[in-house]
Amino acid sequence: MPEKIENIYYPLPAKVTNIIDETPTIKTYRFKLNEPFTFRAGQFVQLTVPNYGEAPFTPSSKPGTSDELEITILNAGRLTEILHNKTIEGDTLGIRGPFGKGYPMDKFKGHNVLVVGGGVGLAPLRSGLYSLFENVDELKRISIKYGARSPNDQVFRYQYEEWSKMPKTDLSLAIDVPYPGWSGTVGVVTVLLDNLDIDIPNTYVVSCGPEIMLKFVTYKLLDLGFKPEQIYLSMNRRMSCGLGLCHRCNIGPYYLCKDGPDMCYAKIKDYPNVFS
Ligand SMILES: Cc1cc2nc3c(=O)[nH]c(=O)nc-3n(C[C@H](O)[C@H](O)[C@H](O)COP(=O)(O)OP(=O)(O)OC[C@H]3O[C@@H](n4cnc5c(N)ncnc54)[C@H](O)[C@@H]3O)c2cc1C
Incomplete structure (x- = not known):
């Protein structure tokens, strides 16, 4: 051997x-x-x-x-x-x-968790959803908002019904532009944050998607009254070593590979290259 x-x-x-x-x-x-x-x-x-x-x-x-x-x-x-x-x-x-730290699941205990995904960004979030579902007794509510270009661009379609039926969980979907047969919400994912029916001070947000989406989701959340401390963003920007050695993924003093990739917006918001 x-x-x-x-x-x-x-x-x-x-x-x-x-x-x-x-x-x-x-x-x-x-x-x-x-x-x-x-x-x-x-x-x-x-x-x-x-x-x-x-x-x-x-x-x-x-x-x-x-x-x-x-x-x-x-x-x-x-x-x-x-x-x-x-x-x-x-x-x-x-x-x-x-590599990396992953989502701060302990922090979410006793709170609502708002999960906002765009495109393939729902993939990293799915591992978070499995954890949230497993610990749902310790959470107030899980609210999932997912946007994709069209119904054909939605990942994990075969699981939406099951997710919607999970205790304390709701799922809302949007597609970017009208599509034959789609009677749901149309618009980029931020439209799903309009008329948000959630107790904002008791809610943490985790979001993953294209950088442009993260930027507009963050600004919308701030407008709605979320504090930067409540927002966690999956910053999937270019990485190489995964160990904080190659200096390709830093925002200010943070290396997204070892301090992230999910970063609390409060930590990074004052650095110039947050949304490059
Ligand atoms: C922590 C982390 C988690 C990720 N998780 C997933 C995941 O679950 N599923 C998934 O599909 N992708 C994920 N990605 C993105 C994935 O790593 C890139 O799509 C992949 O490296 C592209 O490799 P490539 O050789 O095919 O593309 P390349 O030929 O290297 O690049 C193609 C184009 O994409 C751009 N690009 C490449 N990587 C990135 C990046 N990370 N951010 C922004 N632009 C980029 C390049 O600039 C170029 O324009 C993740 C990235 C990180 C850092």
Whole structure:
């Protein structure tokens, strides 16, 4: 039996056991690892595609310890295109991590949690939702607001009914522009924050999506009376090492890879490059 290599740069072999087509540009990959892997909701991993490199992703599956892991991936460029077009079930990729702090779940106890996602941003939030559902007895309410370009661009559609029926939980959806057969809300995700029926002083917000969305969600929340201390943003900007060594992901003194990627807006709001 070869000696186990304890090296932070050494990826754990991860066999692709299932690939789910979520939308024309987003797929969920299920992996079987050859040893148990532990992560907290919101922590991220580096996924290695042999011969092509690695990129950071936040698992979309249930946090905790398991030899299975899911990652939901948008085809955004060089590495993700290889994943989408060349990776098949049975292939072995690599995973190293977990990195970052993840969501401050303890802080949410006794409060409402407002989850605001856009596009593939619902993927990192799904691991948070699993944690919230598991601890729902300690929460007041879970309110999910999700925006996508069209119904065909919504991820995890097969779970919406189940989520809506979870105790103390409500789910609202919006699509950007009218679409045949869609009778729900139309507009960017911030429209779902209009007429928000929630006790604002007792609510924490977690949000993940494109940077432009995070910016407008944050400004809207502040207008509504949320304090910066109540807002947690998944700042998924470019990262490389995941260890705070390569200096590619900092906002002021914070390294998003080790201090985030979910950052309290109060900590970062005064630095110039928050929403680049
Ligand atoms: C902590 C963290 C968690 C993430 N979780 C997920 C996830 O769950 N699902 C998912 O689909 N993606 C996630 N991402 C984004 C993902 O890492 C990038 O889409 C991926 O690295 C793109 O690699 P690529 O080689 O395919 O694209 P590249 O060829 O490197 O880039 C394609 C284009 O996307 C831009 N780009 C690449 N990475 C980023 C980034 N991080 N932020 C802004 N623009 C970028 C490039 O500038 C370029 O314009 C996460 C990123 C971080 C940092």
